[in-house]
Amino acid sequence: AAVPAEHPLTGVVHTAGVLDDGVIGALTPERLARVFAPKVTAVSHLDELTRDLDLTTFAVFSSASGLFGSAGQGNYAAANAHLDALAHRRRAAGLPGTSLAWGLWEQISGMTAHLGAADQARMSRGGVLPIGPAEGMRLFDAALRTDTALVVPIKLDLRSLRADAAAGRTTQPLLRGLVRSGRQLARTAAGDSGGLTRRLAGLAPAAQEALLLDLVRGQVATVLGHAGPDQVGPETAFKDAGFDSLTSVELRNRLREATGLKLAATVVFDYPAPLALARYLHGELGTTDDALSMVNAKIEDIESLIAGLVSDESKKAGIVLRLQGLVARFNGVEQTEESTVAEQLESASADEVLDFINDELGIS
Structure with missing residues (x-):
């Protein structure tokens, strides 16, 4: 109401926000309210109070955390998701509305001043690189020229993300169009795929x-x-x-x-x-038993060899039958429907299984 009529308000750009990070179990109503106030409450007021004005721009600074999720930022992610939704609602009503879900900025601000080397390193490991000020301004200008309610100006290290995917690490669902997920190998209960x-x-x-x-x-x-x-x-x-x-x-x-x-x-x-x-x-x-460790290691070797035959079902089936027969012979009984491989292995000692593998498969 205080804006002079000779210079009417034609654009709104909302950039305010605060952080109060913590794991979800530590979030209280007060911590939610503190983060929601400058985002949800303030932007809702701006939306309501300018709806009758002839605006050309209504831009809000959101965060990629509302789309991708961000460790310890459940409150902040939810607040920014509200801004994204509000931009869609304004567009549906025929009003201007653009939500910019920013990635990490290189420039230190009041919100990011608390980030230390560990925080920066964690974000880089997630495939997110910092945006420089000049680059950010170009992205801002480009966003205002679009007819899209939600844009995501974020700088991604696709090479790093693709390397992670090739190693079998989980890829963010939203990035699967850019990064092909690798095949995640099954792990044994007592070990890892890295040996x-x-x-x-x-x-x-x-x-x-x-x-x-x-x-x-x-x-x-x-x-x-x-x-x-x-x-x-x-x-x-x-x-x-x-x-x-x-x-x-x-x-x-x-x-x-x-x-x-x-x-x-x-x-x-x-x-x-x-x-x-x-x-x-x-x-x-459970690595204090040397014999058991050796047995587990040899079983992992066998599993890897069998996994290599995944495209040859006849060979794999033959090996499985042989192993089942060897376990039955090892226990001194004929294999029956009631005597399963799992039951026989459960009753064998570590030394017995080790001897069995050595003798039957020729592993020294």
Whole structure:
């Protein structure tokens, strides 16, 4: 109402926002309200109060977090999804409306000043690169020239995303038109597709623990943006190293992928230092029994060989029948419908299975 009639209001650009990040279990009504106020409430007021004006532009700065999801930003993602929906609603009513769901900006602002090296590294690992100021302004101009309610100005590292997909890592559903997902190999319950169980097999317990400690320290270094695992103290508490709820969940996810174990989201708090966490993984992987480790490693070798015959069903079926027959002979009984392979394996000791594989398949 205070805008002079001789210079009427013809455009609205809303850029305000605040962050209050945290895992979803920590979000309270107050934390939701704080993030919703400058986004949902403010833009709703602008929409209502300018509907009778002859606007040429109604642009709102949203975030790609509302489309892709972003760790620890459930409140912020929801608020920005509201802006995207409002732009669609305005367009449907014949009014101007453009929501720009921005990716990461290179320029430090009040909202991104809190981001440290670990935060920046996490975003880069997700395939998102920062947008420079000049590039961002060109994207802004281009967005206002479109007839689309929602545009997504974001800078993607497609080479990195395609490498992740080729390695079998999950691709964001919205990016599957740009990135072809690789075939994710099945994992055994006690190991990972990268051969961790095989590397542990035959090692003394102390060497197994050392290997797992190196694994944990390496993942910690990656999550925190350190140059290498040497910068991670074995007994330095995660909270003292700079971990928060978001980085703790990322470390859990990375260790889950590396080990194949089902790890709780609280594992970093339950075992609050790299050495303690490595010892926990050691126990969960069941690697203290050298004979059992060797058996598991050899079974993984056999599984890999059989998987290579996936296109030749007759050969694969023949090998499966042979293995079933060998298990039955190993137990000294004829295989019957009631005597399944699973039951026979369950009753065999680790040494017996190891001898059986060595004798029948010629593995030394």
